Amino acid sequence: MELRTEPVPGVAERTARTAVVVFLALASLLLTFALGYGLKEITTEDKTTVTTTAPRGTAASGAQSTANADTIGAAIITEIVNVLKDQYVDRKTLDPTVLKEAAIGGIITALNDRETHYLSPEELKGGSLSLQSTYQGIGASVSSRSGEIKIVAPFRDSPAAAAGIRAGDTILEVDGQLTDGWTDTFAVEKIRGPKGTAVNLKVRHADGVIATLSVTRGDIDIQSVYSEPNLEIIPGESKKTIVDRTGAAAKDIAYLSISQFHDKTHDELVKLGKDIEKQGYKGLILDLRGNPGGGLTATEDVADEFLSSGTIIMEEDSDGKRTSTPAKAGGILTKIPIVILQDTGSASGAEVLAGALRDNGRATIVGSRSYGKGTVNRLIPLKNCGQANCGAVYLAVGRWLTPKGEQIEGLGIKPDVEVLMTSQQYIDEGDIQLFKAIDILRGTK
Numbered sequence: 001m002e003l004r005t006e007p008v009p010g011v012a013e014r015t016a017r018t019a020v021v022v023f024l025a026l027a028s029l030l031l032t033f034a035l036g037y038g039l040k041e042i043t044t045e046d047k048t049t050v051t052t053t054a055p056r057g058t059a060a061s062g063a064q065s066t067a068n069a070d071t072i073g074a075a076i077i078t079e080i081v082n083v084l085k086d087q088y089v090d091r092k093t094l095d096p097t098v099l100k101e102a103a104i105g106g107i108i109t110a111l112n113d114r115e116t117h118y119l120s121p122e123e124l125k126g127g128s129l130s131l132q133s134t135y136q137g138i139g140a141s142v143s144s145r146s147g148e149i150k151i152v153a154p155f156r157d158s159p160a161a162a163a164g165i166r167a168g169d170t171i172l173e174v175d176g177q178l179t180d181g182w183t184d185t186f187a188v189e190k191i192r193g194p195k196g197t198a199v200n201l202k203v204r205h206a207d208g209v210i211a212t213l214s215v216t217r218g219d220i221d222i223q224s225v226y227s228e229p230n231l232e233i234i235p236g237e238s239k240k241t242i243v244d245r246t247g248a249a250a251k252d253i254a255y256l257s258i259s260q261f262h263d264k265t266h267d268e269l270v271k272l273g274k275d276i277e278k279q280g281y282k283g284l285i286l287d288l289r290g291n292p293g294g295g296l297t298a299t300e301d302v303a304d305e306f307l308s309s310g311t312i313i314m315e316e317d318s319d320g321k322r323t324s325t326p327a328k329a330g331g332i333l334t335k336i337p338i339v340i341l342q343d344t345g346s347a348s349g350a351e352v353l354a355g356a357l358r359d360n361g362r363a364t365i366v367g368s369r370s371y372g373k374g375t376v377n378r379l380i381p382l383k384n385c386g387q388a389n390c391g392a393v394y395l396a397v398g399r400w401l402t403p404k405g406e407q408i409e410g411l412g413i414k415p416d417v418e419v420l421m422t423s424q425q426y427i428d429e430g431d432i433q434l435f436k437a438i439d440i441l442r443g444t445k
Helices: 011-025 063-069 074-087 096-110 121-125 159-163 184-191 265-273 296-304 349-359 423-429 432-442
Strands: 117-119 134-137 140-143 150-154 170-174 198-204 210-216 218-221 253-258 283-287 311-317 322-326 338-342 363-367 375-381 392-401
Touching (some): 074 096, 096 117, 121 184, 140 184, 150 159, 159 210, 170 184, 253 265, 253 432, 265 296, 283 432, 296 349, 338 349, 338 432, 349 363, 423 432
Parallel strands (some): 283 338, 338 363
Antiparallel strands (some): 140 150, 170 198, 198 210, 311 322, 311 392
């Protein structure tokens, strides 16, 4: 990042210049170690039976009819594997597990669907789809969307942050293993581990500097709702205070940030938000920037606190049939005017919440277009491998639509008031997206 021709910045400004990377990296990267993929908390069993071919060297009754019904070509795959076992020059090196997962991976890749994944038995056992608020690990979020394993951001006060892991870091090696070709779930499996153990990460920082950092894993308690911003509104000046364009404390504006949705998010929201409407604020800023989503149930519970009626979300299945989820009465924040802040790192549950509040007339959205992750997913355990854990398919089976029928997947939520913010703008002018939110709530647009 180029510096302006000015006197050497002080400690506070240098801190802000470093911290802004965290703020902006969230606009393009997501997925978390803590949350995995979870968009819909459903586990269902696949009722389909699988026809297996007869053992090598024997004749199977009805083999011709089975082959005719085998439209995918599973019998051919089995035949290829048997040929390899019998005649391949290096057949002693064949690994049945690797061959199996390569075949599965080929099928999933052919779908060209970023929201459908195969989870190996190890990934499934390791909790890749965990939606809990605590786990043991380093405390960071990760994405493989760019083709590399990248850090979205270290969590507040986490072992990753303490070790020097930064938002935007590319993880080149984990304990000496190259990460080339890794998925984010595989990276999660390799980086997570018991409290007190260390993992060595070779990273390339956003400025190109390569470093090897040792991170001691710990208990990660993932707080998700905050009443103060992660970064200063005016770099080097405002600390954790909400201020307006003039630098004056905005005591007439309430602020809540939701960083993700998990099993304790609703309780955290109620604790911090229960008295807001009693205190006479002109409005509430609901900051969803960099929120990668999480569990649908948690998202719906949060939406209920802002809505007294209406629809939260609609689901459209593969046949085009739509079903809706209504809001429940009794929320604690159903009257106060709301401005939502979002960016390109706002995804999944964050988009569901933003769309629900906007379409029901409860909020104005400020910022940039959101990420566009709106699939209904089901985790379908696989059963025909001859052992208890065969892995699973995390399958996209439908789409989420906003209450007014707007598709989220691939399109995102368009802000009502677009305010784009670069790193240099943040340093020069402060958090201009938040300033705009204050202006709207005060009626000084």
